[in-house]
Amino acid sequence: MSPPRERLRIALQKSGRLADASRDLLARCGLKFRESRDKLFCFGESLAVDLLLVRDDDIPGLIAEGVCDLGIVGRNVLREQAFAIADGVDAAPYRELRALGFGRCRLALALPQGQGYAGPEGLAGLRIATSYPNLLADWLRRQRVDARVVVLSGSVEIAPRLGSADLICDLVASGATLAANQLREAAALLECEAVLAGPRALPADARGDLTELLLRRLDGVLQVRDSKLVLLHAPRAALAEIERILPQGQQPTVMPIEGSEDKVALQALCYGSVTWQHLEEMKRAGASQMLVMPVERMLI
Ligand code: ATP
Ligand code: MG
Known part of the structure; x- marks a missing residue:
């Protein structure tokens, strides 16, 4: 566990799909920051709330370790890592505090165009390429289907063409990437969006009060937005x-x-x-x- 801190620390994606919208949301909550030279750490000027800018994959671990109190990350990453850090979503040391309404996509099964999908049972014995092996394995388990999970860290969509998998399980937003790779969506496993993640119980010190204040402002901002x-x-x-x-x-x-x-x-x-x-x-x-x-x- 990291040493005690007075100031609240929030982990955000440094660059990528969620980076701008996450910063924008915090700005709407009245948070102002001074950026450090290396732009990894931003000191909060309006409240005792600082930012750590990281790869999104690191965010669940930073919260679990207590290095950061809160984080904004895709539900897909938060849940996938819950299996690596603990024994799944319910056992993870963190939880989803708020759904934020941006970065919407879904984790879905997709198969080569022209191939039929006969429901989960039809997947038995097939090879499925994914960067989300835990979420896929959990879904397969719940469907009581025995398929092979092929783990790839990127470019999952080309696996069927290369012959290394029969179908894929990947994030889909518009479906353009699937179409460009002659794949079609067959089933959605998880609806995803950016979420605010935090500890199961708020710290009983100034950081807990700051979290509550931030959540109240966030609720106002989310309601105004719509x-x-x-x-x-x-x-x-x-x-x-x-x-x-x-x-x-x-x-x-x-x-x-x-x-x-x-x-x-x-x-x-x-x-x-x-x-x-x-x-x-x-x-x-x-x-x-x-x-x-x-x-x-x-x-x-
Ligand atoms: P990092 O460099 O921080 O590891 P990344 O490349 O892993 O970034 P991004 O591509 O920036 O991640 O996506 C971040 C999140 O955006 C995803 O985890 C997902 O929740 C969400 N997202 C929304 N639409 C899409 C999409 N079409 N494809 C992938 N992710 C999407
Ligand atoms: Mg990432």
């Missing part, structure tokens, strides 16, 4: 129907419009996204002058 303010005019008689169409949110505010007996103005804070379909439906219900606006900050 929230929209909707303004519109509508006949009073259409209000009930419009409120039914609006995505879930706060109780709308209804205000009179000067000089208009029948029409009112409505202001509603919605938590989900407000789509063109929502607007078109509300227009059919009688709404006009509809505006959908982003929310900068929120304190309810």
Whole structure:
């Protein structure tokens, strides 16, 4: 275990798919940093919270060892390493504190185009190439299928063409890489996104308080990010129907419009996204002058 610390330390990916969004999220939580010359360590100026910038694969281990208190990492990496560090996800010394909504992808089985997929049973005896051997083996075990796991650290998608595997188990986002390698997705094993990982129990010192403060700010930021303010005019008689169409949110505010007996103005804070379909439906219900606006900050 590492020596006692007063300041909270968060591990982030140094460069790669999650790096910018992770920094951006912490900035929105009001954290400001001074970067060191080697850019591996960033000193927190606004709060006693510092950053360690590393390869994403190192993040679960850094939390498990207590070198870092928190980390932002893909669910795939966090869970895969839970098998190496402990006896799987439930036994790991860390847990997922929040799902962060970026870096979305899934761990999926993909096989050469033109080959049929007859469900997990059809995988018996086949060779599956992957960089996630523990997650794949765990899934195969739960499906009660005996297949061979071929571990590759990268370029998994070319294994079937090279003849070193029959199919693959890899991360898929858009599916473009699969298509470029004449593969097609057969089954999803795990839905993934960036998560905030931390210890099972918060430290009983200043770092625990800082973690709680950060989680509160993070919840506000995550809620604001998906929230929209909707303004519109509508006949009073259409209000009930419009409120039914609006995505879930706060109780709308209804205000009179000067000089208009029948029409009112409505202001509603919605938590989900407000789509063109929502607007078109509300227009059919009688709404006009509809505006959908982003929310900068929120304190309810
Ligand atoms: P590092 O150099 O830090 O080890 P890496 O190359 O292992 O980085 P990235 O490619 O930057 O990792 O991906 C980081 C995470 O982004 C993945 O673990 C996954 O959770 C997520 N991700 C989102 N979309 C994709 C995708 N299409 N392919 C791979 N990972 C994706
Ligand atoms: Mg990595």
